[in-house]
Amino acid sequence: MDDSVGAIAPEVASILAAARERGGGGERVAADARSLPAAFERAESEGRVPLIAEIKPTSPTTEGARTDDPVALAERMVEGGAAALSVLTEPDHFGGSARTLERVREAVDVPVLRKDFVLHEAQLDVVEADVILLIVRFLEAEGTDDLGDLVAAARDRGFQVLVETHTEAEVERAIEAGADIVGVNNRDLAQLEVDLGTFERVSEAVPESVTLIAESGIHTPEDVRRMRRAGADALLVGSAIMDHGADTDVAANTRRLTNAETETQT
Numbered sequence: 001m002d003d004s005v006g007a008i009a010p011e012v013a014s015i016l017a018a019a020r021e022r023g024g025g026g027e028r029v030a031a032d033a034r035s036l037p038a039a040f041e042r043a044e045s046e047g048r049v050p051l052i053a054e055i056k057p058t059s060p061t062t063e064g065a066r067t068d069d070p071v072a073l074a075e076r077m078v079e080g081g082a083a084a085l086s087v088l089t090e091p092d093h094f095g096g097s098a099r100t101l102e103r104v105r106e107a108v109d110v111p112v113l114r115k116d117f118v119l120h121e122a123q124l125d126v127v128e129a130d131v132i133l134l135i136v137r138f139l140e141a142e143g144t145d146d147l148g149d150l151v152a153a154a155r156d157r158g159f160q161v162l163v164e165t166h167t168e169a170e171v172e173r174a175i176e177a178g179a180d181i182v183g184v185n186n187r188d189l190a191q192l193e194v195d196l197g198t199f200e201r202v203s204e205a206v207p208e209s210v211t212l213i214a215e216s217g218i219h220t221p222e223d224v225r226r227m228r229r230a231g232a233d234a235l236l237v238g239s240a241i242m243d244h245g246a247d248t249d250v251a252a253n254t255r256r257l258t259n260a261e262t263e264t265q266t
């Protein structure tokens with residue numbers, strides 16, 4: 001599907017337009033990264049489902065916003081058993097900031113993923129993080145850097161790289177680009193609809209040796225078990241933990257999911 005960028009939802013087009021305009025930081029980042037696979041293994045050995053909890057104050061697909069202090073949220077997520085955290089740094093559509101990521105990373109000792117729409121090498125030089133997200137689909141557009149070059153540039157700076165895919169063809173591109181951590185996003189960026197069947201299907205194309213993450217649309221302990229049965233080494237969960245508009249306890253929201261394989265289910 002090479003018309004991909006032409007077929008995206010208007011919200012996503014607007015995110016990309018903003019991302020194209022954003023420059024980099026300046027000084028080259030040198031990250032001293034906390035290992036993501038090691039964090040997953042630790043969780044697993046302690047009987048917790050390896051989970052990346054995402055601090056996403058708002059998004060184009062959520063109603064309302066969560067205004068609690070992100071550092072407090074981060075600490076509660078770790079208390080709830082999150083193996084790692086993800087922090088949106090996109091300012092215009094997700095309420096994120098690099099400063100938030102910096103503060104969160106100082107406050108916790110788990111790996112922190114920088115979630116943003118990186119299209120150019122210079123945009124890697126914004127803030128130190130343990131893992132950086134690269135989205136295959138957005139790096140197919142004209143005027144963006146080559147995926148393989150960006151993976152290499154990120155690693156040169158000390159980042160681990162999570163390469164996000166949505167189709168089998170994108171998985172192939174990710175692997176060719178040297179990805180060793182691959183995410184399959186259940187959310188379709190054309191319609192913004194979520195289908196957990198996406199992970200079940202696309203994960204088949206991912207080699208065993210790769211660390212595989214199921215992203216988006218995971219709400220219940222049963223969803224967790226479903227993704228794990230389909231081969232997920234770890235899960236990335238935002239909305240179900242942030243519970244936008246409500247005022248629920250994010251530690252409890254996290255624990256419900258990290259305990260999905262140990263609790264007696266009724």
Ligand SMILES: O=P(O)(O)OC[C@@H](O)[C@@H](O)c1c[nH]c2ccccc12
Binds near residue numbers: 054115185215240
């Ligand atoms: O809130 P959810 O459905 O649990 O999804 C989390 C995460 O997967 C989602 O926020 C996401 C996946 N890929 C992205 C790329 C950019 C921004 C956000 C995302």
